[in-house]
Amino acid sequence: MNSTSSIDRKHAPLLGKPQPLQISEPRKIMIHNTVPVYLIPDNNQEATKIDFIFDAGTTLQNKKLQASAVNKLLVEGTLHHNSFEIAKTLDFYGAYIDTFTSKDNAGVTLFGLSKYMKDLLPLVLEVISEATFPEQELETYLKRQKQNFLINNQKVKFRASLEFNELIFGKGSAYGQKLTESDFDNLCKDDIVRFYNMNYKLQDVYIVISGKITDALILQLENLLIIEHQTKEINEKKKYTIKSKENIRLISQPDAMQSALRIGIPTITRKHPDFPHLFLLNTLLGGYFGSRLMSSLREEKGFTYGIYSYIQNFKYADYFLIATEVNANQTRPAIEEINRQLNIVSNEKVSKEELKIVKSYLYGSYLRSFDGAFSQAERFMKGKVLGLTFEERKQELNKMMQASSEDLQQTAQNYLSSDKMKMVVVGNIEGLQG
Amino acid sequence: MIKYNRFTLSNGLTVLVHHDSHTPMVAMNILYKVGARDEDPEKTGFAHLFEHLMFGGSVNIPEYDTPLQLAGGENNAFTNSDITNYYLTLPKNNLETAFWLESDRMLSLAFTPKSLEVQRQVVIEEFKQNYLNQPYGDVYLHLKPLAYKVHPYQWNTIGKEISHIEKATMDDVKLFYQKFYNPDNAIVCLAGNVDIEEARVLSEKWFGDIPKGKHIERNYPVEPPQKKPRKLTLERNVPQSAIYMAWHMPSRTDPEYYSCDLISDLLSNGNSSRLYQHLVKEQKLFSELNAFITGDVDPGLFIVSGKLYDSVDFKTAEEAIEKELKNIKETPVSSEELKKVQNKLEANLVFSEISVLNRAMSLCYYEMLGNADLFNLEKEKYQSVTPDNIQKTANRIFDEKNKNVLYYKAIKK
Numbered sequence: 001m002n003s004t005s006s007i008d009r010k011h012a013p014l015l016g017k018p019q020p021l022q023i024s025e026p027r028k029i030m031i032h033n034t035v036p037v038y039l040i041p042d043n044n045q046e047a048t049k050i051d052f053i054f055d056a057g058t059t060l061q062n063k064k065l066q067a068s069a070v071n072k073l074l075v076e077g078t079l080h081h082n083s084f085e086i087a088k089t090l091d092f093y094g095a096y097i098d099t100f101t102s103k104d105n106a107g108v109t110l111f112g113l114s115k116y117m118k119d120l121l122p123l124v125l126e127v128i129s130e131a132t133f134p135e136q137e138l139e140t141y142l143k144r145q146k147q148n149f150l151i152n153n154q155k156v157k158f159r160a161s162l163e164f165n166e167l168i169f170g171k172g173s174a175y176g177q178k179l180t181e182s183d184f185d186n187l188c189k190d191d192i193v194r195f196y197n198m199n200y201k202l203q204d205v206y207i208v209i210s211g212k213i214t215d216a217l218i219l220q221l222e223n224l225l226i227i228e229h230q231t232k233e234i235n236e237k238k239k240y241t242i243k244s245k246e247n248i249r250l251i252s253q254p255d256a257m258q259s260a261l262r263i264g265i266p267t268i269t270r271k272h273p274d275f276p277h278l279f280l281l282n283t284l285l286g287g288y289f290g291s292r293l294m295s296s297l298r299e300e301k302g303f304t305y306g307i308y309s310y311i312q313n314f315k316y317a318d319y320f321l322i323a324t325e326v327n328a329n330q331t332r333p334a335i336e337e338i339n340r341q342l343n344i345v346s347n348e349k350v351s352k353e354e355l356k357i358v359k360s361y362l363y364g365s366y367l368r369s370f371d372g373a374f375s376q377a378e379r380f381m382k383g384k385v386l387g388l389t390f391e392e393r394k395q396e397l398n399k400m401m402q403a404s405s406e407d408l409q410q411t412a413q414n415y416l417s418s419d420k421m422k423m424v425v426v427g428n429i430e431g432l433q434g
Numbered sequence: 435m436i437k438y439n440r441f442t443l444s445n446g447l448t449v450l451v452h453h454d455s456h457t458p459m460v461a462m463n464i465l466y467k468v469g470a471r472d473e474d475p476e477k478t479g480f481a482h483l484f485e486h487l488m489f490g491g492s493v494n495i496p497e498y499d500t501p502l503q504l505a506g507g508e509n510n511a512f513t514n515s516d517i518t519n520y521y522l523t524l525p526k527n528n529l530e531t532a533f534w535l536e537s538d539r540m541l542s543l544a545f546t547p548k549s550l551e552v553q554r555q556v557v558i559e560e561f562k563q564n565y566l567n568q569p570y571g572d573v574y575l576h577l578k579p580l581a582y583k584v585h586p587y588q589w590n591t592i593g594k595e596i597s598h599i600e601k602a603t604m605d606d607v608k609l610f611y612q613k614f615y616n617p618d619n620a621i622v623c624l625a626g627n628v629d630i631e632e633a634r635v636l637s638e639k640w641f642g643d644i645p646k647g648k649h650i651e652r653n654y655p656v657e658p659p660q661k662k663p664r665k666l667t668l669e670r671n672v673p674q675s676a677i678y679m680a681w682h683m684p685s686r687t688d689p690e691y692y693s694c695d696l697i698s699d700l701l702s703n704g705n706s707s708r709l710y711q712h713l714v715k716e717q718k719l720f721s722e723l724n725a726f727i728t729g730d731v732d733p734g735l736f737i738v739s740g741k742l743y744d745s746v747d748f749k750t751a752e753e754a755i756e757k758e759l760k761n762i763k764e765t766p767v768s769s770e771e772l773k774k775v776q777n778k779l780e781a782n783l784v785f786s787e788i789s790v791l792n793r794a795m796s797l798c799y800y801e802m803l804g805n806a807d808l809f810n811l812e813k814e815k816y817q818s819v820t821p822d823n824i825q826k827t828a829n830r831i832f833d834e835k836n837k838n839v840l841y842y843k844a845i846k847k
Contacts, residue, residue: 088774
């Protein structure tokens with residue numbers, strides 16, 4: 001056995017060289033020459049996930065809530081089964097049907113034990129193709145959602161996010177839609193059925209299967225997918241974003257203990273050559289627990305429990321955002337400190353040591369986010385909206401690993417000027433006007 | 435079925451190794467057999483405060499987070515009534531960094547006054563934020579002492595009161611560390627892209643010479659059977675009134691534990707469950723209604739909690755819940771319905787094994803319960819529960835004398 005003196009506990013063990021990401025593009029097969037199916041197999045798993053992704057995001061809706069209501073109500077009744085029967089079958093097989101709606105698309109996910117997939121595949125296809133949207137279920141859904149909205153709308157955080165979304169994309173734009181209470185009273189069954197008929201056709205779906213994949217499963221999918229070829233009506237050309245001169249929105253909520261801050265700016269696309277440097281800079285500034293903003297506003301000054309920055313990429317627009325809730329009495333100093341931190345990354349070079357920490361953290365987080373078939377499926381779908389392949393992800397990471405302090409400073413100057421940021425404050429806005 | 439190897443160092447440290455070459459990562463989980471139940475009734479909240487202090491620097495390493503980030507790692511920890519659990523994941527070729535960091539904080543902490551002061555403040559803020567300034571945040575601060583009169587489960591992990599944290603001294607902290615943070619009171623599990631030999635060599639190298647601790651006497655006071663129902667009403671400024679009902683149930687290793695877990699699933703796991711279908715969807719008495727078990731090592735609680743719609747009074751709400759329980763007590767569950775919750779449990783066990791980190795945590799937890807093999811036996815134990823077991827257990831647990839009820843009444847400001 002070693003004695004304490006024989007090992008060096010003062011110094012960290014040597015670190016290994018970062019290995020390249022071991023990921024390969026999902027295999028693509030076509031069903032009936034129409035539906036692309038992407039396979040991300042891991043046959044060591046006993047679980048399987050099947051994602052059905054439709055071009056049915058909120059940008060396509062004519063009325064607010066239309067897209068998400070259709071998506072959520074798919075499982076609340078079909079031509080052959082009511083809501084309870086669907087729930088009972090899923091529970092019996094210990095499986096889940098999850099649904100989601102985003103700005104750019106919407107999806108239905110079946111997740112369960114591989115051995116029961118054959119029993120569940122017909123059900124999930126029935127939910128997608130033969131949903132009936134019973135009036136009673138729609139009514140209950142809207143009532144519950146409205147209740148949630150009203151409760152959430154008392155929270156500064158929730159309001160700030162809604163306001164910022166409208167501010168950054170522009171009032172009246174497809175991306176900048178803002179929910180209000182009355183939206184919950186304006187949706188009727190016709191709206192639901194129309195949106196469903198137009199946007200949930202199997203001829204337009206793409207499918208991602210991850211986890212354990214058998215030939216029998218693919219064959220069954222082929223047999224069950226009945227595709228009626230119809231021409232999809234092309235919606236009128238959408239204005240995804242609308243430029244506006246409005247840069248600041250201050251909303252008073254006098255009783256709030258915290259003010260919610262959202263500070264951001266439209267930015268470059270995911271495929272822009274400068275994106276990797278911007279992403280690395282974002283991580284350094286507010287993208288992880290050891291970030292500049294977290295160290296300063298939380299650890300040093302105690303203004304907040306947490307502060308993060310993000311880059312949000314959508315199909316037709318992108319933005320950079322800093323988000324936090326701060327002690328209401330410290331609203332103004334907090335904003336000043338955020339701006340100071342933005343200026344520092346433009347004015348000063350990052351030390352080699354800090355750069356190394358951020359790169360190492362990012363490398364680890366890439367490895368983690370691609371670890372396993374299910375994580376890869378998530379990454380694949382996120383990337384697909386943006387036209388981003390796994391190969392491009394690897395190149396992104398390589399470019400980040402090679403970035404210099406100069407690169408980051410230049411990137412900050414190009415894309416993160418504090419005086420060009422748009423800002424929303426909900427809470428204590430005293431002394432912020434003018 | 436999770437395969438693993440086990441070895442024990444001469445200082446008593448148990449190490450489990452689970453090899454999975456499909457991931458580029460390794461997870462390291464360390465479970466210390468100390469939780470809130472090990473605290474002095476006058477010094478509660480220590481196990482949790484200690485979890486925070488474990489990140490404040492160790493004897494040879496001034497800061498924990500930065501070297502881990504440099505190694506591409508990520509970490510976190512949690513404390514409950516029974517255990518304190520630390521975990522991290524990192525790329526496999528930096529595994530030794532994990533050994534270096536974790537062994538140093540098992541060897542000794544830095545015990546800087548600053549770290550104690552900062553973490554004391556952070557924990558006090560956490561107490562305020564999550565338990566005092568949060569709607570419904572203080573429920574368990576009241577429900578647990580209502581149900582437990584003797585056993586340490588009467589206090590929450592955060593502690594009985596803020597003053598216990600405020601009064602913590604450096605001496606208290608050091609004594610707590612010396613008593614519990616020793617190799618013979620810990621279980622390490624490595625899971626992922628690591629092989630047994632590598633794990634053995636690194637374990638010997640980094641943990642091998644940490645001295646073992648003194649034997650720990652564990653005599654937790656046994657909660658006597660409850661003799662009559664207990665009731666408490668609180669008035670709070672919250673949006674909706676809520677009801678909490680709690681019954682004492684058997685310990686984690688008791689065969690009846692499995693029946694209890696399945697009863698809670700029959701009642702409220704999934705959208706086809708009884709409470710959701712009958713009381714949320716059909717009768718519309720509750721906007722939310724859940725049944726769950728605390729899952730503690732010593733005898734825990736079976737809890738039903740619900741948020742009442744404005745038009746519903748407590749009596750109606752409680753009677754409606756009682757009616758559902760009566761139904762379970764009087765009518766044997768159909769084999770189909772039982773099969774449903776057993777299948778769901780099996781599926782959730784499989785889903786929980788997807789990540790290597792979860793596998794590492796589970797192996798440590800079951801090793802603490804007695805043997806990591808128990809993890810692989812869980813499925814079978816759930817599957818062997820019969821309708822008769824369910825009925826008998828329901829009749830034993832849902833006894834009026836064994837009931838604790840908390841009315842959490844909404845009042846307008």
